[in-house]
Amino acid sequence: MPPTDASTDAGTAPAPVTDDGADPGPGPDADADSEETLELRLPDEFIALFADEARAHVEGTAEEGNTRATVSGTPAADDLLDRVGDWGPTTTPVGGFHLVPVRLQRDLPLIARWMNDPAVAAFWELAGPKSATEDHLSAQLGGDGRSVPCLGVLDGTPMSYWEIYRADLDPLARHYPARPHDTGIHLLIGDVANRGRGFGSALLRSVADLVFDKRPSCARCVAEPDLRNTPSVSAFLSAGFRFSAEVGLPAKRAALMVRDRALRDVL
Template structure:
């Protein structure tokens, strides 16, 4: 999931504006040996979320469709900065297996493209952290939502986009997942750019986790308390 504007890794290290998280541990966001996920009736899928204005344009999420989006995502995964963290470099079939495990799964993880003024420029995974392989490693709460992301093109990195879009997507999640009390991510602790991006986006570092293959920073954005009437 290398600057809040670059990718980080997941399943792996990424300036303050240069990181974006990849899958937290191997298989994160993929179907696993967990109970079937019940989706609250009030939850709208990411594809139904309205576009939101961001400083650099109008941003929206579009669920990934295979094979339509495979060439683009596979190209991003073969970018050296991305590959260092996501560990999905190789032929398109490598990326396809990772993404299809989600698109053909039970909905606990939704892979999306991030579009800025209609241009695909980032990849996101929005997943139920409380039903993920991450759950044995942290005190999960019901309806916890996790995110992984990467900024695809080099021109989109290093100019603050990662932080801006983290804020926007986190706000969308909290607006459309009313049962969720928080959103979390688990970048590699060595990826100081990613950690800094989450901090600037309003997350706090809760603790460090020993995950298979990496030591991660558990970053949490709590839902703001409802102001008194």
């Protein structure tokens, strides 16, 4: 676990944004769990290091992309998600935001800490030793690029974890009428201080817009919050998603939420 300044949150903690993509509301034993949740501030040294590495990543990937385009005479080759790492920062109603692909050695302690928050663990089920989170991340990082784990950096501070994935190539596609290039979004907001402040809806809308801007072949963003998670479904609706169907997934009954490119300026 990274060194932090910790203080006990003695009150009722706001519900986190989870893999369902938004505030999940209290789950089982929520009252007990909220008293055990720590509100932990990221150390200044970590934030500074992360900012330096993020800038280096952006500069390095831009230079690499230019070199490849020059050598081949064509634009740099796409991966399955149109090079999420090259999408760059975007402006949101809550501040400047940047999806930065996870680097295991740098980011594992922080993400594992978030996964051990009881309110998060209830949905992600990755609480316990860092190895559980490491295995989850490594499966994506070592895969074919159909799912890209990212840190969400708001105004220079890592504050959320995202998975941008090809829903049409995911097991989810077995449970709904998938279309080519459907792009899925998973999200959790890490620390208690950032929850319950409207970040979930604002960032979901902005990231979906970013997907449409950077993935011209994608006509829909999708997500699958737990059907019982009324606050999560509500947040997606506020972010311009619509309820499409109830689907039975192996671990839950889910609300299939869809945001359509054609309706992005309407909803």
